[in-house]
Amino acid sequence: MLWIKNGIVIDPKNKIDGEKMDIFIKDGKIVDESEVNKDECRVIDANNKLVVAGGVEMHAHIAGSKINVGRTMRPEEMRIVRHTANKLRASIGRVLLTSPAIGYEYAKIGYTTAVEAASPPIGSPHTHEELDAIPIVDKAMLPVFGNWHFVFKYVAEKDREKLKAFIAWAIERTKGYGVKVVNPGGVEAWMYGGNVKNLEDEVPNWGVTPKEIITELVKSNEELDLPHSVHLHCNNLGNPGNYQTTIETMKLVSGLANEKRQTLHVTHVQFNAYAGSSWRDVASGAEEIAKVVNSMDNITIDMGQAIFGHATAMTGDAPFQFTLHKLTGSRWVNKDSEIEGGAGIVPIAYLPKNPVHALQWAIGLELGLLVDSDKVVLTTDYPNGGPFTEYPYVMAMLMSRKMREKELERVSPYVQKATSLPAIEVEKTLYDVIQMTRSLPARVMGMENKGHLGIGADADVAIYSINPDDVDPAAQYELINSEFRKPVYTIKGGEIVVKDGAVVAESWGRTFWVDARKKVSLDSIDEDLNSFFNSYYTIQRKNYGIQEEWLRNPVRVEVN
């Protein structure tokens, strides 16, 4: 039992903004004072300190074949030693971290939950093996659907019942958490060397369009009432002018409503927010996108903030990765995956003086500043935009115009004319950034017990040496940037895992997966499954996927 005494709590979900409060923890949960025997509690003195829920990472690439090939391809990434083996594991990596390092580094910035945002379905056991090797944080993963032949078939046949059954089947088999879509139709077109450019382009051989794929998947997802909405990586990623595709895509869901959450989450929007017609006149489309997001009550986004320095692009968007390889001349990994989609990996470094990189950096911030704080989640699309370990930097930037002005001095002047960042006066508050890193991502993911400190929430807590009552983040941005990097405590499931910025205990989190099988008739797709497996797969249907008991610490979330 823990008693966190006299902390200053910010808990946006429960509308608490800087109240001096005590928090009680028992059996891994936040409980009411009456539930604990105070004499038996270990007391944590949080006087004058900021007490918030553990951070929730809702979009990062932390496990599976993509990041692992990245590690293999980039030994230069692995030469930074973060922790030497003692009672904890050795952990290394600059931006691409080893699995132990990922768990430790999240805990070291006060994060306690992390979602792997794209897993090739047939490779899901690999993703889970890596998730199981990440200590401390709770986890989940999203299998990708947008280029899977089953999806094309049911969309072409306009058979939503079967599509729903297929989604339920696939999420159960992969022990996934929701529906991820990456460049719908575009990755299939890449199998013929192409891509899709806009929402009306047809997918080769299938006669379906990205628009139909997205709409049908969203509607199926909503009818299934999954905890998370469709999680979409839009078409046309990385191309000048793509902000229009992004806006058109968002408008596809206007009219749909879900009172618990958004009906569409559009991810790492920075990469999909470019105006202009070529790399010569590329500019920011963030303002237009922000207007659309703010005007719709069923859309959320995350930033995909670029961080100056090293990164590694890795996505299921295989054609984009080839474009990036051609653009940069850098190494290139591609992986066409059965009839499910593909992926690519390309090393990259964001340089402040490079006009395009500076633009990407600025666009991420524009989105973070211009979109309402209950609609935009802080992410870097790790490791695409950069390391998640830099979240404190992004938090500080969002809160301080002065810091932005200082940073603007070192970046390419191109951003002055191509973005509105220099003119943006918005300074987010501590409450805003706590929302963008805790309560909002938890709500977006449909994780009810995450991201807040109300009774019944998971006892995931971060305590920082920041006194909300007398800190001025706009002026004291350096303090914000440094203190969010070293929590006084990170508590995961009631256990103290970080103290004074150092990992002190290695615990093992849970893996959440969603079971929606009760909502569908799996029989309806039985024959199709058999026929596709017999004809196109190289694995027997009976051997496809992963059983719950093969996971380290699974939690089944049943949808009724």
Add this chain to the structure above:
Amino acid sequence: MDAVCTFCGNVCDDVEFDVNTQKGKRFCALGLAKFREKERIKSPMVDGKEVSYEEAIEKAAEILVSSKKPLLYGWASTVNEAIRYGVILTEKVRGVYDQCASVCHAPGTLAVIEEGIPGGSLGAIKNRADVVIFWGSNPLEAHPRHPTRYSVMAKGFLIKDRKDRKVIVVDVRKTKSAKMADKFVQIKPGYDYAIISALRALVKGEDIEANEVGGVPKEELAELADIMKNAKYGVILYGLGVTQSRGRDRNIENAVKLIQLLNRYARWIIWPMRGHYNVVGAGEVPAWEVGYQYAIDFSRGYPRFSPAEFSAVEMLLRKDCDAMLVVSSDPAAHFPRRAVEHMKNIPVIQIDPFPNMTTLLSNVIIPSAVAGIEAEGWAYRMDGIPVRVKKLVDSPYWSDEKILKEMLRIVEEKLEG
């Protein structure tokens, strides 16, 4: 009983095996031979004396903890769960982790570091590839069911018939596989690099001055370049003929550059034909646990990768390790004689279901259950696709996973104590 074959990198998951009658279905001869009963190591042994598992593991832990720099080697023929304990064990005892790839496909890994790898899964080949090139690989003899399941006769989404596909074998001699090909290109040993360079030039539309390269006439090379350029979806499946011939990793690097170029005209991928059933896992597991695939030294308490220094043969030749743990592998049969000499001078621990040359010089011998028959776990097919290998029957033998988990536990105790 439904089984998954644990012999070669195909990891065929459609086979059946009856433990009682020792009969199998759909296996190739190699796989069936592995599954059929054969001589086993009967009991754990320490210095020639039969002991219990507990005693053998205790002794092994003692050797590992008291040595300055133990080498933990093998891993390609066991499941990921066991490999993971092996990696952590290596970290704890500050030893060196190396695996079979360091003597076969490691040049491919070095090429990935230089150029990446534009690849795809076996299902991508089955469904889409209209041009399949086996380069220095001999599937009929090394991966017998590869042609039917994945690459030559396999039918799929775009490939309805063997006739929809052009199969080319490039090799220094006319192998069995060459006979099933539509086209066989015989090359002079050691000329892979030059030929790939010539193809790169031809694909780009440049002329080459020589009339022949590596024994292949210019016209034939031009024809090959043409086939490549006009493919819809092509694949090069390379084998040890490329990685172990003159040029080694440079050959693969050059081939990857050819594939990068070809993708400007058509879709092409390249992939290695990996040998043992889980040699891919033996690289993937350490990559996520400690950042590298092989030749990893932990003597400073953190992982360092240096193939020329920390791969097993080099370590042994330099006499740079004072104990060795060998898991599911037979270095005594395959390593150079001088390397094996050093193995004779240091304590060697072996974990393996079957006796082999390494058994003869091991001080501690720990027999293990056969994964795929007596133990289950994850293995990664040659294309990195995970397949769960099965347990068909109970056996008195401990699994590699259980042995290594216990060894790790005791090692940790000793280190703390």
